[in-house]
Amino acid sequence: MSLGSRVPRRLLFVIAGTLLLTVTALAWLMLRTSHANFLTAPVRRGDIQVLVQATGKLEAIKSISVGAQVSGQITTLHVVNGDRVEKGQLIAEIDDSNQNNELRIAQAALRVFKAQRTAKVAALKKATLAYQRQQLLWRNNASSRKAYEEADTDLTTVRAGIDELDARIVQANIKVDKEKVNLSYTRVTAPVAGTVVAVIAHEGQTVNAVQSAPIIVKLAQLDTMTVKTQISEADITRITPNQPLFFTIFAEPDHPYHARLRVIEQAPESLNRDEDTTRTDSTSNAAVYYNALFDVPNPDHRLRINMTAQVSLIVDDVKDTLLIPAAALIHSEGKGHYTLQVLVKGKPVERHVKIGLNNFVDAQVLSGLQAGEQVILSQDEPPATGV
Numbered sequence: 001m002s003l004g005s006r007v008p009r010r011l012l013f014v015i016a017g018t019l020l021l022t023v024t025a026l027a028w029l030m031l032r033t034s035h036a037n038f039l040t041a042p043v044r045r046g047d048i049q050v051l052v053q054a055t056g057k058l059e060a061i062k063s064i065s066v067g068a069q070v071s072g073q074i075t076t077l078h079v080v081n082g083d084r085v086e087k088g089q090l091i092a093e094i095d096d097s098n099q100n101n102e103l104r105i106a107q108a109a110l111r112v113f114k115a116q117r118t119a120k121v122a123a124l125k126k127a128t129l130a131y132q133r134q135q136l137l138w139r140n141n142a143s144s145r146k147a148y149e150e151a152d153t154d155l156t157t158v159r160a161g162i163d164e165l166d167a168r169i170v171q172a173n174i175k176v177d178k179e180k181v182n183l184s185y186t187r188v189t190a191p192v193a194g195t196v197v198a199v200i201a202h203e204g205q206t207v208n209a210v211q212s213a214p215i216i217v218k219l220a221q222l223d224t225m226t227v228k229t230q231i232s233e234a235d236i237t238r239i240t241p242n243q244p245l246f247f248t249i250f251a252e253p254d255h256p257y258h259a260r261l262r263v264i265e266q267a268p269e270s271l272n273r274d275e276d277t278t279r280t281d282s283t284s285n286a287a288v289y290y291n292a293l294f295d296v297p298n299p300d301h302r303l304r305i306n307m308t309a310q311v312s313l314i315v316d317d318v319k320d321t322l323l324i325p326a327a328a329l330i331h332s333e334g335k336g337h338y339t340l341q342v343l344v345k346g347k348p349v350e351r352h353v354k355i356g357l358n359n360f361v362d363a364q365v366l367s368g369l370q371a372g373e374q375v376i377l378s379q380d381e382p383p384a385t386g387v
Helices: 003-033 097-139 145-184
Strands: 037-042 044-067 072-077 090-094 187-189 194-199 215-232 244-249 252-264 289-297 308-325 331-334 337-344 347-358 362-367 374-380
Touching: 044 194, 044 347, 044 362, 072 097, 090 215, 097 145, 215 308, 308 347, 308 374
Parallel strands: none
Antiparallel strands: 037 374, 044 215, 044 308, 072 090, 090 187, 194 215, 215 289, 244 252, 244 308, 252 289, 308 362, 331 337, 337 347, 337 374, 347 362
């Protein structure tokens, strides 16, 4: 056989092989495009919590404004912002010249009344003797009735004068005590132990306690903080005292603080501002929030006044249970029953399941699935044939 007769046969084999590869590739592409891609997630074991989210503000568990109760110039201020003070510790001194003078005047008036009483007591003795003498003379007809009655009147007058002075002495003692208290007010002391969180007044400033209640410093007890969080009326029935919770602050978003709810206020905060609770104007359509308060230890004072707290109140939780993404639930059949799709051998199979807790991120599986099964979350579009 010549070379010319063999070339067409080899070319025929090449063409046949090329056609076979082309048909195979086209078949594979058609098969590939006929099946969708599924986004799945495994059924897993884990913990689930149902939470009510709210925002709160941190406050000191107790805060006190320490003010001046007498008028005068602040001569010395003994604290600065951030100082720790004990109960009774001296905070500020006010010029006590006026208070000292008022005390001396009151004490002098008391001495005058006491001296007057001493004189009246001597006069009482004299009037008593005169009365007794006139009484004896009158009984023996040695004196007139008029002289006897005058002696009796003098005795009664002296006794009344002593009673009056006794009352004045009581008043004078009260006045002295009052001025002593006013003098003590010139030394402003801490009513409780705490931390100075604000210094309002300064040395040399004149305070007027008559027209106002001037504040010198503000104290706060920071070892325990109170968080006041606002709960929407849509969630308030799910919240109860002693309910567990946790919160974070912006400075430490990965450090949760744990506590329990102490109290839920019975009326919304707006009630404290509105005198008329039956108003029907446009403000009555505003959202209603109730204050819920809880306390958290703060031994290192990392938590500060007016910080924002991102609060999560735990309504319910279950440990070590079967979980699936809530997005896998397709249709609710009521009373916790749902339908979803499970990927079995590459194909979606409808499955009926019973769900317990559902926080709209994860859902607790009570029945219908086993750990490790793949639930379908979504179905992707088939890839383009030219890709």
